[in-house]
Amino acid sequence: MKNTLFLALLFVVISLSAQTEKQIFGPRLTNTALYLDPTELMVNGSLTALPEKAIADYQYIPFAFGFSQSLWGKKLESGKAWEVFTELGTFTQFEWKIVDGEQQRNLINTDYKAAISYARKVSAKFTYRLRFFHVSSHLGDDFIIRNGIRSYTENKVNYEQLEASVFYHYEENLRINAGVGSVVRPNAKRLPFSFHLGADHNWKKNDKWGISSGFLIKGKQEHAFQASGKVGVGPAFFSKHKAEPIRLLFEYYEGHLPYSQFEANETEWYGVGLYFYL
Numbered sequence: 001m002k003n004t005l006f007l008a009l010l011f012v013v014i015s016l017s018a019q020t021e022k023q024i025f026g027p028r029l030t031n032t033a034l035y036l037d038p039t040e041l042m043v044n045g046s047l048t049a050l051p052e053k054a055i056a057d058y059q060y061i062p063f064a065f066g067f068s069q070s071l072w073g074k075k076l077e078s079g080k081a082w083e084v085f086t087e088l089g090t091f092t093q094f095e096w097k098i099v100d101g102e103q104q105r106n107l108i109n110t111d112y113k114a115a116i117s118y119a120r121k122v123s124a125k126f127t128y129r130l131r132f133f134h135v136s137s138h139l140g141d142d143f144i145i146r147n148g149i150r151s152y153t154e155n156k157v158n159y160e161q162l163e164a165s166v167f168y169h170y171e172e173n174l175r176i177n178a179g180v181g182s183v184v185r186p187n188a189k190r191l192p193f194s195f196h197l198g199a200d201h202n203w204k205k206n207d208k209w210g211i212s213s214g215f216l217i218k219g220k221q222e223h224a225f226q227a228s229g230k231v232g233v234g235p236a237f238f239s240k241h242k243a244e245p246i247r248l249l250f251e252y253y254e255g256h257l258p259y260s261q262f263e264a265n266e267t268e269w270y271g272v273g274l275y276f277y278l
Helices: 002-018 142-146
Strands: 021-024 043-049 057-077 081-099 101-119 126-139 156-171 174-183 193-206 211-222 228-237 246-256 266-276
Touching: 043 246, 156 193, 193 266, 211 246
Parallel strands: none
Antiparallel strands: 021 057, 043 057, 043 266, 057 081, 081 101, 101 126, 126 156, 156 174, 174 193, 193 211, 211 228, 228 246, 246 266
């Protein structure tokens, strides 16, 4: 009897092993992209204008460089998978403005973000992600000198957060996302809770190019859950080697400034941006 149970257990283990594929430091196994999140860890850069300022006098230029790397994961049967992955990146904001009759490009601020996540694709339609991240914000030298800052400035953008998100593939090329988060640093100088909600769609002309569109809304308790939103639409260039295409988006953002120590300030911009994942 014991031998029979042992052989049955051995058969199950061998069968499961045959249906799975484990990897270490391999390619990403799940897709948790939120490319319309201004603080997404990816590569993007935008040339934008503010409605209240003449475009000939002022342009706002957010630029981000980030990447993700799968650390440990496994492919399961029926296309399911799980993985642990890390993300690192920076978010830098420049401004082009006229100062004393001359055009200057000035560094405003740089944010740094690092994350460790667990994601699991539980079916063809559902993927969820648990993420822990740290973010900190630092004023640029240009900004400090130009504004004569010589003392400490209050910085609420220096904290750690735990976040849970779900991704639902309503159709093959339509994905809905939602998530909630909470600051977990005990002495953080900000209210803890936040949420995000969005959707994106890829209309594929063929295997190489198509049109991407979508929106993302975020709200933070720190700002009384006042919604900030970004929408975008534009051509997308697909590759069989990447889950996400290269996108050239015409974009619009309205809400609280998504970066820097001055996140309490409200802003609005429209422009064009390049977005892709490494």
